Amino acid sequence: MDNGFQTNYQIPRERSDHIARPRLVDRLTRTAEAKLVLVVAPASYGKTMLLAEFARNRPGKVAWYSAEATDSDVSTFLQRVRASVATALPDLPTQTTGSMDASSNVDVRSQVVGLVNWLSRLDCEILMIWDDIHKLDD
Numbered sequence: 001m002d003n004g005f006q007t008n009y010q011i012p013r014e015r016s017d018h019i020a021r022p023r024l025v026d027r028l029t030r031t032a033e034a035k036l037v038l039v040v041a042p043a044s045y046g047k048t049m050l051l052a053e054f055a056r057n058r059p060g061k062v063a064w065y066s067a068e069a070t071d072s073d074v075s076t077f078l079q080r081v082r083a084s085v086a087t088a089l090p091d092l093p094t095q096t097t098g099s100m101d102a103s104s105n106v107d108v109r110s111q112v113v114g115l116v117n118w119l120s121r122l123d124c125e126i127l128m129i130w131d132d133i134h135k136l137d138d
Helices: 022-029 047-056 074-088 108-120
Strands: 061-066 126-131
Touching: 022 047, 047 061, 047 126, 061 074, 074 108, 074 126
Parallel strands: 061 126
Antiparallel strands: none
């Protein structure tokens, strides 16, 4: 299974010209119980750096995934999501990481069910951040 570039699963480093946004980070922190939070703004407004700042300053595990246009296939997307979680939790037992079949020979519903079941077996909470999701077509 090709998991793509490791940098797609790493929280981006703070740039030298980074502008701290404590009020926005605080707003994100207050959404801790939400099932889904969307951060939407025009290009170059600092969404990635805001999410990276938030991720670096919060307790707990963060699974970071920077999407690419080549991830648009559902099987590939699900593999990437899984790889981001496995990167954030490197001590996962092999049987846990290998328990989801994300091959293109399996229908989409089964792949999604496999991912959800795999995530439900994790014994810790994890924040998933999907950056640049607009690059996906399907």
